[in-house]
Amino acid sequence: MIIQGTLVSSSGTFHSQIRIEGNQITEVGSQLGEPDFTFSDDCLIFAGMGDIHIHARDDVGESQTYKEDFCTAGEAAINGGVVHVADMPNNPVPPITDESYHAKQEHLKQRNPPIHFTLYAGIGPGTSPLSFPVPYKAYMGPSVGDLFFKTLEQLDETLSQYRGCNVSFHCEDPILLDEHANAATHEERRPAACEISATRFALQMIEKYDLRGKLCHYSVREGLPLIRAARDRGLKVTCEVTPHHLYFDQSDLTDQNRGKMQMNPPLRTIEDRKAMLAALREGTLDYLATDHAPHTLEENEQGISGQPHLDTYGAFVTWLILDQKFTPEQAACFCSENPGEFVNPYIAPLKFGKIEPGYTASLTVLNLKRPVTIQREDLKTKCGWSPFEGITFPGSVEAVFVEGHKVR
Ligand SMILES: NC(=O)N[C@@H](CC(=O)O)C(=O)O
Secondary structure, eight states, rough: OOOEEEEETTTTEEEEEEEETTTEEEEEEESSOOEEOOOTTEEEEEEEEEEEOOOOOTTTOOTTTTTTOOOHHHHHHHTTTEEEEEOOSSSSSSSOOOOHHHHHHHHHHOOOSSEEEEEOOETTTTTOOOOOOOOOEEEEOOOOSSSOSOOHHHHHHGGGGTOEEEEEEOOOOOHHHHHHTOOSSHHHSSSSHHHHHHHHHHHHHHHTTTEEEEOSSOOOOGGHHHHHHHHHHTOOOOEOOOOHHHOOGGGGOOOOTTTTTTSSOOOHHHHHHHHHHHHHHHTTTOOOOOBBBOOHHHHHHTTTOOOOOSSSHHHHHHHIIIOOOHHHHIIIIIIIIIIHHHHHHSSSOOOSSSSTTTSOOOOEEETTTEEEOOOOOOOTTTTOOOOTTTESSEEEEEEEETTEEEOO
């Protein structure tokens, strides 16, 4: 198969052709032959985009599959131009041992979703590392599910077992969360101070145990200098940012939308939101990762936290490029290359992130001239709603190739 159009990588944008054989890219060049698919100058072809923070709600117990499952999450991902995802471990049956991780993996295989899922293993009080390499997730304090730490001392003690591992942190300090538990609003119950304190602690842990660290869904501006300073000291730490923390802030909250707009960490101030956009632009934040956290609308109204975001990933990226003036090259970095680099050590023979020979033939094609208004009936997520309903993004997903096949 030969695909022709405008290719984007972190180092530049150029008109070219891609040859695909089986599920691999085998050649990139200007005159490979008669193209099977040609994309106009309105479109940009990216290496398949990856969302490395999602909650597919599927495990061997299947007690939450009324919200989502591996297949519906995979369909929502394709709808949003996402070709691979990494799934979080806060399941009712959490993957925290070799056995429970293998069981979740086997369950995933049985489901046979339309894209690749990388599974995180959970770290909880007293757990120890699996006998094979996986990315880990540690919830510093309570969020959704039972996998979390009650004190930071307990986390420190547990992490001493995980020296050198790849650990992603949900940064909210459990003691400070406790202290604010009786405040009036969700934002006040989980203030910026919780995330800043947890950031300091996560960075200490990354240094102490020589971890490859990642800070999840980053949202507070005061934490950014801490992250930059840690990197300057040589710590291996990367950072995610979500669409909701880049697009919404506390000024968007109304009495009517509070349920839909509740997530952990919560929406912050407009200054925080602008600082996240700036930090993503300059590279302090490394991944656009959605924290796709589907619950039914009724559950959100009752006060559970989390928003669904997979269906709208690609359209949101066109907002960053056209409205917020990010360069396509920057988007290639935080949507394709960096997510690929994060999962590649665990997923051989697949290899995501670049349009180069030897990489998996998964591509995301965005049309920058065809706006889309997000409508409930176009969503594939099982929970059936989006915080972006009614919002028009300036571009949309034109086509998606997954492992050598055009799937959209
Ligand atoms: N972010 C959220 O608000 N919710 C997540 C849990 C989490 O990642 O904290 C969920 O699983 O629903």
